[in-house]
Amino acid sequence: MEGANSDDRHDPGIMKSFSHLAAAWLGWLDPRRYLAAAIGWSVLAVVALASVVAGQLAASDAGHAARADHQRLVGQFARQVQHGLDMGLRLRLAVLQVTAGQMAVAGDLGAGALRLHLAALRSQFPEFAWLAAADAQGRVVAEAGTAQGEGSLASPHGLAVRRAAPFLGDVPGSPGPRGRLLEAVVPIEGGEQLAGQLDWAWLDRQCGDLLAGLGAQSPTELLLVAADGRVLSGPPAWLGRSAQDADLTEGGRFVVGRPAPPDAAQGAGAWTVVVRQPADAALQGVERLRRTVLFTVLLAGLLMAFSAPLLTRWLTRRLNALAVQAQQIRDGRRSDIEVPRGQDEAGRIGAAMAALIAQLQAEKAALAALNAELDHRVAERTARIQRMSEEARHAAVTRERLRLARDLHDTLAHSLMALLQQIRLVRKLRGRMAPEELAAELGRAEEVAAAGLADARAAITQMRHGTVREKGLSAALRDLLARFGERTGLATEFSFAGAAADLADERAETIYRIAEEALRNVERHAQARSVKLALGEEGAEGTRAVLSVRDDGLGFDPQLPRSGHYGLVGIREQAALIDATLAIDSRPGVGTELRLDFAP
Numbered sequence: 001m002e003g004a005n006s007d008d009r010h011d012p013g014i015m016k017s018f019s020h021l022a023a024a025w026l027g028w029l030d031p032r033r034y035l036a037a038a039i040g041w042s043v044l045a046v047v048a049l050a051s052v053v054a055g056q057l058a059a060s061d062a063g064h065a066a067r068a069d070h071q072r073l074v075g076q077f078a079r080q081v082q083h084g085l086d087m088g089l090r091l092r093l094a095v096l097q098v099t100a101g102q103m104a105v106a107g108d109l110g111a112g113a114l115r116l117h118l119a120a121l122r123s124q125f126p127e128f129a130w131l132a133a134a135d136a137q138g139r140v141v142a143e144a145g146t147a148q149g150e151g152s153l154a155s156p157h158g159l160a161v162r163r164a165a166p167f168l169g170d171v172p173g174s175p176g177p178r179g180r181l182l183e184a185v186v187p188i189e190g191g192e193q194l195a196g197q198l199d200w201a202w203l204d205r206q207c208g209d210l211l212a213g214l215g216a217q218s219p220t221e222l223l224l225v226a227a228d229g230r231v232l233s234g235p236p237a238w239l240g241r242s243a244q245d246a247d248l249t250e251g252g253r254f255v256v257g258r259p260a261p262p263d264a265a266q267g268a269g270a271w272t273v274v275v276r277q278p279a280d281a282a283l284q285g286v287e288r289l290r291r292t293v294l295f296t297v298l299l300a301g302l303l304m305a306f307s308a309p310l311l312t313r314w315l316t317r318r319l320n321a322l323a324v325q326a327q328q329i330r331d332g333r334r335s336d337i338e339v340p341r342g343q344d345e346a347g348r349i350g351a352a353m354a355a356l357i358a359q360l361q362a363e364k365a366a367l368a369a370l371n372a373e374l375d376h377r378v379a380e381r382t383a384r385i386q387r388m389s390e391e392a393r394h395a396a397v398t399r400e401r402l403r404l405a406r407d408l409h410d411t412l413a414h415s416l417m418a419l420l421q422q423i424r425l426v427r428k429l430r431g432r433m434a435p436e437e438l439a440a441e442l443g444r445a446e447e448v449a450a451a452g453l454a455d456a457r458a459a460i461t462q463m464r465h466g467t468v469r470e471k472g473l474s475a476a477l478r479d480l481l482a483r484f485g486e487r488t489g490l491a492t493e494f495s496f497a498g499a500a501a502d503l504a505d506e507r508a509e510t511i512y513r514i515a516e517e518a519l520r521n522v523e524r525h526a527q528a529r530s531v532k533l534a535l536g537e538e539g540a541e542g543t544r545a546v547l548s549v550r551d552d553g554l555g556f557d558p559q560l561p562r563s564g565h566y567g568l569v570g571i572r573e574q575a576a577l578i579d580a581t582l583a584i585d586s587r588p589g590v591g592t593e594l595r596l597d598f599a600p
Helices: 002-028 035-106 113-123 159-162 200-214 282-315 317-330 343-427 434-466 465-469 473-488 506-526 567-577
Strands: 128-134 142-147 165-170 180-187 193-198 221-225 232-235 252-256 272-278 492-495 530-538 546-549 581-586 592-598
Touching: 002 343, 035 113, 035 165, 035 180, 035 193, 035 252, 035 282, 113 128, 113 142, 128 282, 159 165, 193 200, 193 546, 200 232, 282 317, 343 434, 465 473, 465 506, 473 492, 473 506, 473 530, 506 530, 506 546, 506 567, 506 592, 567 581, 567 592
Parallel strands: 492 530
Antiparallel strands: 128 142, 128 193, 165 180, 180 193, 221 232, 221 272, 252 272, 530 546, 546 592, 581 592
């Protein structure tokens, strides 16, 4: 039990040491901290990529070479099959010629004798599905078996028979998928002919036996192609189809081999034998070779790449020592650099760093003396700045008071004036008013007071939040016009362009106040249907910015004095604060346009 407890006590220490060791190794592999790690990872990436590319190229070359070799092997299979098939067909033609000779030697060309010869021949060679003897006019005298199609003597090849030229091949006339008859015709004598039809099943068995005799290790298919390109024997999907200009590899799924093109002479030699094997099964060895080559080259490259960080670490050990000393100097644990021996980059960097540190120490002492002098000057100027700050604060308070006066005029003054007029009217006419009229007038007075209170609260909120500095001038004007449209129901249009749209300083707040007062005047006095607010630029290369507020309301004469109304006076005062030019274009009945021209 004591031993178990002792092991339990040591386990946390072992795990802690292991975690520290793992953290040290991971830190050593961090390319952001060590030049050796960065170089090693770079070499690793380059060599790994080169290994993959080289492995792919080598494996691809090996695969192409092996595929070409296998294609030549399949071509040899095709030549052997074609030779064997040609021998088998020519043997059947020779059998017919021997039988025709026996018939001529016997001298008895009667129907009965001929029928005996045909029956004997068919019993020995059952692959002949039909045998027949015909006279010089092409009439069948004797036959054995059942004919398919129209027969050779009624086919276009009858001319070849009449010329006494032996024939063995395929002719049109079969209703099956091949569309052909496998026929043989030889002359007897005096114009008589001996004809026969071979069974396609026998030909298919011959092809299968020949393929089996090749001893191919992969599944093999054989296609027997006629001179005109039609497939006579092969897979069911290809029977009767044309192989001319067709992709017999089916998109690379098969390896195809064929002998040299046959002679144009008639007979079995006019057919072409095509042998093909599934690429997946035939090229299994090729794929194994490709993977072997790829993995061998890649493994060699990765071994070289992983050794690069170790070699780089050993080569940069003196640079690492310099980095450690520089870190200690920065932390204040040492004051100079131990220059590494040697004339390489590490030695030159160490010497340069030592000279630089000595220079920095001297500059540090001079800087300490300069700091003492600057502290004295800062103390003197601090007192001066405090006096200037008090003056600036007083000026800021004055400007804020003027702004508050303008805002209160724009909100409370209008509302209180309207409320005062309403109260005076009620006081003078209350004796002559009906109770319901008096209640209505008092209700309107209450509405005016509520509107004034809402305007005052809105002005205070605007002063507190300063949305122009937060949003920028163009965004603040867009929101202002949107609220105006929602409140009044008037049609609004806003556009902006130029550098003034991004203003977000004290000038922007003043421009926003001018636009706000202009919209307030439109709401209260213009009786307009629509308002357009635009912020653009004029002059060469946008040297001047223009704020325009235009309405289609009643308009007025700007030259006439308007006692008790200080809205335009406040707008002009605010324009003067930012050195802007204010222009008001208005006539009774044609609307009003306010233009503010200022530097962006």
